[in-house]
Amino acid sequence: MRITLNVWRQQNAQAPGRIVSYPRQDVSPEMSFLELLDVLNEDLIAQGDEPIAFDHDCREGICGQCGVMIDGVAHGPQRITTCQLHMRSFADGDTITVEPWRADPFPVIKDLVVDRRALDRIISSGGYVSVNTGSAPDAHATPLPKENADRAFEAAACIGCGACVAACPNASAMLFTAAKVTHLGELPQGQPERAARVVSMLDSHDAEGFGGCTNIGECAAVCPAGVPLDTISQLNVDLLGALSPRRPG
Ligand code: SF4
Numbered sequence: 001m002r003i004t005l006n007v008w009r010q011q012n013a014q015a016p017g018r019i020v021s022y023p024r025q026d027v028s029p030e031m032s033f034l035e036l037l038d039v040l041n042e043d044l045i046a047q048g049d050e051p052i053a054f055d056h057d058c059r060e061g062i063c064g065q066c067g068v069m070i071d072g073v074a075h076g077p078q079r080i081t082t083c084q085l086h087m088r089s090f091a092d093g094d095t096i097t098v099e100p101w102r103a104d105p106f107p108v109i110k111d112l113v114v115d116r117r118a119l120d121r122i123i124s125s126g127g128y129v130s131v132n133t134g135s136a137p138d139a140h141a142t143p144l145p146k147e148n149a150d151r152a153f154e155a156a157a158c159i160g161c162g163a164c165v166a167a168c169p170n171a172s173a174m175l176f177t178a179a180k181v182t183h184l185g186e187l188p189q190g191q192p193e194r195a196a197r198v199v200s201m202l203d204s205h206d207a208e209g210f211g212g213c214t215n216i217g218e219c220a221a222v223c224p225a226g227v228p229l230d231t232i233s234q235l236n237v238d239l240l241g242a243l244s245p246r247r248p249g
């Protein structure tokens with residue numbers, strides 16, 4: 001396949017960025033998108049140019065590191081991570097534009113790499129449960145209705161990629177935060193901190209500069225883990241419960 005890659009190049013957070021064009025004549029449809037960047041980088045290094053910086057780790061849709069905007073869509077044309085995207089999803093002769101996540105709380109480190117530690121700070125503000133020290137409890141010791149287990153599992157699928165933020169016109173991380181709140185809120189172990197958790201995580205979300213949710217739904221439309229939009233409703237229910245004064249009796 002002949003593919004022209006238009007790639008955002010930026011030396012660091014302070015430097016101005018620009019799109020640089022890289023025409024390729026030898027793209028295999030079986031290559032993953034990251035493998036195309038690998039091959040391009042090998043050529044750039046061979047000719048003495050600086051390789052394109054991009055994030056990646058597992059290359060199997062688990063770690064959430066590889067997020068980039070492809071033709072203006074978080075992770076590109078399919079609802080999967082960039083490492084799972086293959087060049088057969090594109091046509092011979094295509095021009096593809098690759099950019100970093102665009103959101104103030106995700107400053108560009110270099111080229112396609114952004115700093116997503118704001119998401120880690122939201123997790124550390126409330127993403128934990130009370131535990132008794134000692135040996136690990138038996139997995140079946142706490143009976144749990146299947147419906148709750150399924151909801152917790154669905155939310156726990158979040159890989160922290162940040163696509164929801166990149167896709168949202170408000171740069172809101174509400175789907176991410178709702179996934180963390182719902183994951184623990186559906187489990188008995190998550191109940192002691194449930195009210196404090198939602199307040200603390202939302203405080204942290206806002207302090208990091210993420211925008212508010214206005215129910216646009218772009219987040220769930222690009223989420224590679226399939227975290228459902230109604231986790232945000234669950235977060236709002238939890239928040240109302242946490243902020244409402246308790247009625248006597
Ligand atoms: S909710 Fe989905 S899009 Fe957002 S960080 Fe988690 S996995 Fe990524």
Ligand code: FES
Pocket residue numbers: 055056057058059060061062063064065066081082083084
């Ligand atoms: S490299 Fe881990 S999800 Fe893509």
